[in-house]
Amino acid sequence: MTRYSYATAIREALREEMELDPEVFLLGEDIGKTNGSFGVTQGLYAQFGPERVWDTPISEAAIAGAAVGAALVGGRPVAEIMFGDFATLAMDQIVNQGAKIRYMTGGAMSAPVVVRMVTGAKGATAAQHSQSLESWFVHAPGVKVYAPSNARDAKGLMKTAIRDPDPVMFFEHKGLYETKVAAEFADSFDVEPIPAGVGRVLREGTDVTIVSYLKTVYFALEAAEQLAAEGISCEVFDPRTLVPFDRAGMGRSLARTGRLVVAHEAPLRGGFGAEIAAIAAQDFFGSLVAPIQRVGAKNTPIPYAPELENDVVPGTADIVAAVRAALA
Amino acid sequence: MTDLIEAPTTGELVELLRRMVLIRMFEEKAARLRSKGLVPGFLHPYIGQEAVAVGVAAALGPDDVLMSTHRGHGHLLGRGADPARMYAELFARSEGYNHGKGGSLHMIAPELGFLGANGIVGGGIPLATGAGLQLKRRGLGQVSVSYFGDGAANEGTFHESLNLASLFDLPVLYVVENNLYGEFTRINEHMRIADIADRAASYGMAGVSVDGNDVLAVREAAAVAVARARAGEGPTLLEAKTYRHRGHYEGDMCTYRPAGELEQWLEVDPIDLFTAALLGDGVLDEDGVAALRAEVDAQLDKAAEWAAEQPHPDPSEATTDVYVDTCGGEALR
Numbered sequence: 001m002t003r004y005s006y007a008t009a010i011r012e013a014l015r016e017e018m019e020l021d022p023e024v025f026l027l028g029e030d031i032g033k034t035n036g037s038f039g040v041t042q043g044l045y046a047q048f049g050p051e052r053v054w055d056t057p058i059s060e061a062a063i064a065g066a067a068v069g070a071a072l073v074g075g076r077p078v079a080e081i082m083f084g085d086f087a088t089l090a091m092d093q094i095v096n097q098g099a100k101i102r103y104m105t106g107g108a109m110s111a112p113v114v115v116r117m118v119t120g121a122k123g124a125t126a127a128q129h130s131q132s133l134e135s136w137f138v139h140a141p142g143v144k145v146y147a148p149s150n151a152r153d154a155k156g157l158m159k160t161a162i163r164d165p166d167p168v169m170f171f172e173h174k175g176l177y178e179t180k181v182a183a184e185f186a187d188s189f190d191v192e193p194i195p196a197g198v199g200r201v202l203r204e205g206t207d208v209t210i211v212s213y214l215k216t217v218y219f220a221l222e223a224a225e226q227l228a229a230e231g232i233s234c235e236v237f238d239p240r241t242l243v244p245f246d247r248a249g250m251g252r253s254l255a256r257t258g259r260l261v262v263a264h265e266a267p268l269r270g271g272f273g274a275e276i277a278a279i280a281a282q283d284f285f286g287s288l289v290a291p292i293q294r295v296g297a298k299n300t301p302i303p304y305a306p307e308l309e310n311d312v313v314p315g316t317a318d319i320v321a322a323v324r325a326a327l328a
Numbered sequence: 329m330t331d332l333i334e335a336p337t338t339g340e341l342v343e344l345l346r347r348m349v350l351i352r353m354f355e356e357k358a359a360r361l362r363s364k365g366l367v368p369g370f371l372h373p374y375i376g377q378e379a380v381a382v383g384v385a386a387a388l389g390p391d392d393v394l395m396s397t398h399r400g401h402g403h404l405l406g407r408g409a410d411p412a413r414m415y416a417e418l419f420a421r422s423e424g425y426n427h428g429k430g431g432s433l434h435m436i437a438p439e440l441g442f443l444g445a446n447g448i449v450g451g452g453i454p455l456a457t458g459a460g461l462q463l464k465r466r467g468l469g470q471v472s473v474s475y476f477g478d479g480a481a482n483e484g485t486f487h488e489s490l491n492l493a494s495l496f497d498l499p500v501l502y503v504v505e506n507n508l509y510g511e512f513t514r515i516n517e518h519m520r521i522a523d524i525a526d527r528a529a530s531y532g533m534a535g536v537s538v539d540g541n542d543v544l545a546v547r548e549a550a551a552v553a554v555a556r557a558r559a560g561e562g563p564t565l566l567e568a569k570t571y572r573h574r575g576h577y578e579g580d581m582c583t584y585r586p587a588g589e590l591e592q593w594l595e596v597d598p599i600d601l602f603t604a605a606l607l608g609d610g611v612l613d614e615d616g617v618a619a620l621r622a623e624v625d626a627q628l629d630k631a632a633e634w635a636a637e638q639p640h641p642d643p644s645e646a647t648t649d650v651y652v653d654t655c656g657g658e659a660l661r
Binding site: 025027051054056057059060061062064065066067068069070071072073074075077089092093096097101102103104105106107108109110112141142144164165166195196197243244245246247 | 393395424425426427428429430434436438443444446447448451452453454455456457458459460461462463465466472484485488489491492495496648649650651652653654655656658659660661
């Protein structure tokens with residue numbers, strides 16, 4: 001039985017979409033001849049050649065901007081930002097250009113690009129190679145934000161992202177690249193595109209809903225497992241895309257549990273968890289029986305020393321504590 | 329070099345003049361209408377630089393694409409955009425090119441391959457480069473034009489884009505309009521070099537400086553660059569040396585300009601120079617010039633009247649066109 005990793009899943013989605021549509025092409029730093037820093041694009045240059053897989057100079061603004069420009073005249077580019085932190089160098093092209101083109105032109109033009117954002121802390125990559133910047137893009141009307149937590153979702157959502165007529169920021173947690181697909185999907189990896197805005201309950205429960213995405217989902221599942229031993233039943237809800245966000249799905253879960261914990265790796269202050277909490281408070285107040293609890297990274301840069309990184313980035317214990325607070 | 333482009337016919341010469349006059353009068357009228365309150369936003373007048381937009385456009389084919397700047401009205405009109413829809417956009421009306429959602433800084437004319445003005449200095453350069461990349465992939469010999477000013481040549485996007493385009497032999501014509509001013513500061517206070525075209529050498533790219541007030545010289549230099557691009561020989565940096573008669577924006581009093589500088593440039597006004605040439609060559613006579621100007625004036629009166637009669641956008645349009653697919657409206661919440 002072949003076991004597909006998260007990285008393989010993204011690669012297979014890219015490959016399948018490139019086979020389906022000749023306008024789909026990749027551009028980024030070292031993604032072609034050298035197969036990509038994390039091996040995600042391995043073999044695609046060999047299969048599709050330099051007209052479909054463009055090894056660019058280290059020029060993030062040009063990468064993002066060229067992707068947008070190509071999309072304006074019929075291309076379906078997928079740009080890789082080797083470390084999502086480097087999106088700072090491409091912000092104008094993403095936020096002022098790609099995100100707004102459709103609106104500024106009154107709907108006459110759009111930029112169907114995918115920007116792959118290699119995200120998150122993965123062991124001592126320190127402050128400029130570890131960040132979780134999704135909330136910056138959530139705040140830019142015109143882009144969608146996808147954030148899959150597992151190989152199956154990564155494949156299905158990448159296929160959707162490439163076909164999405166709008167610009168998509170596709171967050172891939174580098175700490176998930178080698179995680180394997182759940183056993184339930186391992187016998188077949190023919191994943192259909194997964195619609196944006198449809199979350200998934202990863203574990204059912206009755207006492208508390210934990211809403212989480214990307215790698216933090218796994219800490220939420222561990223926390224749920226630990227708490228189950230004490231008779232506390234946690235539901236884990238993964239929205240899978242942040243824009244659009246599955247309000248209804250979260251609402252159904254809150255109707256069952258009445259309590260909400262939001263957990264993500266990005267810094268707590270201004271993180272997307274604040275938006276999720278606000279949605280719950282505004283739209284599902286009637287379901288809530290306890291104050292909402294939020295879990296996020298400390299409001300610091302990501303430190304280098306592993307023990308410091310572990311302290312800053314939230315883990316299972318932080319989520320367990322938040323669930324207890326919600327039940328207090 | 330000159331065999332790459334045929335000498336313009338008499339009709340084409342008159343058309344070049346007509347487009348330059350159209351740009352000049354469009355801008356003058358836009359400024360007057362703004363002072364009457366019809367234009368709610370910024371205007372960055374192109375007056376003085378008309379030969380660049382018209383000369384470059386004359387070297388292009390119908391399938392080429394263009395990316396412009398905050399000073400983009402001339403580029404649009406040079407390409408043949410409809411002044412009525414441009415005025416409607418300036419007046420923020422729903423029949424404007426962008427349906428009132430863009431204004432001067434974001435104006436498009438997609439049916440002409442005109443992919444947009446741009447509110448960010450240097451912001452359009454990577455976009456034009458990417459369009460060039462896609463056109464190269466398509467392989468039909470189309471060219472992408474990137475207009476920008478001397479100020480944008482100091483942005484990082486200039487460096488990244490020109491290097492990338494050169495590396496991949498992209499069919500892009502980079503037109504830097506050196507009008508001597510970046511916003512309110514003279515170029516010599518922003519860079520040490522006299523010719524921006526010199527920067528092309530550092531990208532292994534062809535670089536040419538041309539008199540940007542000579543429409544035929546611009547047309548010819550652009551045609552050479554376009555031919556190179558179509559032949560797969562890569563991009564060119566074409567510097568057009570010109571002068572911004574008005575301020576950075578309409579209303580700028582230009583107190584930063586040295587005394588006498590404007591007057592010196594008015595003596596080489598691109599429209600006056602070209603009109604004199606056509607008169608001298610007998611292509612037009614004084615009556616012909618007067619008639620041409622009167623025709624353009626009447627055309628613009630009609631265009632502005634039509635634009636002013638168009639409806640304002642309905643408030644419900646504020647939330648349309650953010651996404652193609654709003655996912656049932658959820659992407660907007």
